[in-house]
Amino acid sequence: MNYLVTGAGGFIGAAIVDRLLCDGHTCTTIDNLSTGTVDHIPQGCRFIEGDVADAHVIDRLAGERFDAIIHMAGQSSGEISFDNPVYDLQTNTQSTLLLLKYARETGCKKVVYASSMSTYGDHIPPVCNEETERIPKSFYAVGKLASENYLRIFSEFGIACTALRFFNVYGPGQNLKNLRQGMASIFLAMAINNRHIHVKGSKDRFRDFVYIDDVVNAVLLSLEREQGYDVFNVCTGVPTTVETVVETIRSAMDYDVTVEYTDSTPGDQFGIYGDNQKIQEVLGWNPTYDFKNGMQKMIDWAVAQTAAET
Ligand SMILES: NC(=O)c1ccc[n+]([C@@H]2O[C@H](COP(=O)([O-])OP(=O)(O)OC[C@H]3O[C@@H](n4cnc5c(N)ncnc54)[C@H](O)[C@@H]3O)[C@@H](O)[C@H]2O)c1
Numbered sequence: 001m002n003y004l005v006t007g008a009g010g011f012i013g014a015a016i017v018d019r020l021l022c023d024g025h026t027c028t029t030i031d032n033l034s035t036g037t038v039d040h041i042p043q044g045c046r047f048i049e050g051d052v053a054d055a056h057v058i059d060r061l062a063g064e065r066f067d068a069i070i071h072m073a074g075q076s077s078g079e080i081s082f083d084n085p086v087y088d089l090q091t092n093t094q095s096t097l098l099l100l101k102y103a104r105e106t107g108c109k110k111v112v113y114a115s116s117m118s119t120y121g122d123h124i125p126p127v128c129n130e131e132t133e134r135i136p137k138s139f140y141a142v143g144k145l146a147s148e149n150y151l152r153i154f155s156e157f158g159i160a161c162t163a164l165r166f167f168n169v170y171g172p173g174q175n176l177k178n179l180r181q182g183m184a185s186i187f188l189a190m191a192i193n194n195r196h197i198h199v200k201g202s203k204d205r206f207r208d209f210v211y212i213d214d215v216v217n218a219v220l221l222s223l224e225r226e227q228g229y230d231v232f233n234v235c236t237g238v239p240t241t242v243e244t245v246v247e248t249i250r251s252a253m254d255y256d257v258t259v260e261y262t263d264s265t266p267g268d269q270f271g272i273y274g275d276n277q278k279i280q281e282v283l284g285w286n287p288t289y290d291f292k293n294g295m296q297k298m299i300d301w302a303v304a305q306t307a308a309e310t
Pocket residue numbers: 006007008009010011012013030031032033034035036037050051052053071072073074075076077090091092095114115116117165166167168169170175182
């Protein structure tokens with residue numbers, strides 16, 4: 001099969017391309033290297049450098065027909081979306097619209113999109129299934145929700161469209177140099193580089209952490225969908241507090257790591273976690289890593305990675 005996977009210079013896109021290439025498929029990526037790097041793009045993947053929100057960059061695909069488009073490129077932080085909401089709309093939503101238009105024009109029959117748990121906002125009780133009301137708290141989440149609706153409409157043109165609402169994705173390969181994106185990677189990088197973790201917000205906040213390999217599995221299973229629009233939570237169904245994340249990292253280090261808690265950032269959700277019954281029943285997906293096992297693998301990787309760089 002021939003796939004377009006946007007954002008393969010980044011964490012999730014690279015992991016997907018890696019798996020697709022291993023399975024013998026052909027992959028092209030578009031990445032503007034805003035947070036990703038060329039080194040991260042798996043070898044064997046054709047690379048077009050540019051902004052996927054720019055129609056001229058899409059034109060460089062020259063009408064090539066893909067079996068599926070997997071759209072992972074975008075900026076992935078609610079906090080950052082407050083810096084420049086217009087850019088956020090372009091990079092996360094205009095890009096989706098352009099790719100859907102390209103899919104329709106070229107006869108591509110499947111599109112998979114990286115949506116987000118942030119579309120839900122805060123809820124009491126905090127467990128969300130796909131029907132839970134979406135009350136976005138950040139410009140980022142508004143854009144993700146708009147993208148979902150573009151997918152829903154384009155599915156009426158014969159494209160099987162799947163929106164995957166990723167919860168907090170973590171694991172080896174996450175960017176340890178970007179301290180504004182990814183809770184697990186931010187705390188881990190701080191512990192390794194500074195022996196000090198600065199937490200912006202309450203230790204009682206919680207998230208649903210889903211391991212990278214399980215996320216890749218969800219993407220591959222959604223490629224099997226043949227028609228219509230659907231949306232799935234990609235989550236473990238288990239809440240993990242910020243304090244648990246911090247203490248898991250601290251106890252894994254063989255030196256003291258201090259912790260400081262300060263005020264939260266704009267648009268931060270206090271805590272939600274996902275109900276994953278639908279993705280289990282419809283796609284046959286199950287998470288294979290719990291937080292303890294996944295985090296240990298990530299810590300081992302991060303320590304080895306940092307040692308290799310110094
Ligand atoms: N990591 C998570 O926990 C999480 C949770 C929910 C949703 N998501 C979504 O999953 C997707 C991938 O996230 P990630 O964690 O791999 O982030 P990442 O920053 O590691 O990767 C994103 C990649 O997209 C590229 N990119 C960004 N904007 C682009 C643009 N306009 N044109 C071309 N390339 C562009 C970046 O350079 C980078 O290589 C994002 O859309 C994100 O919003 C991630």
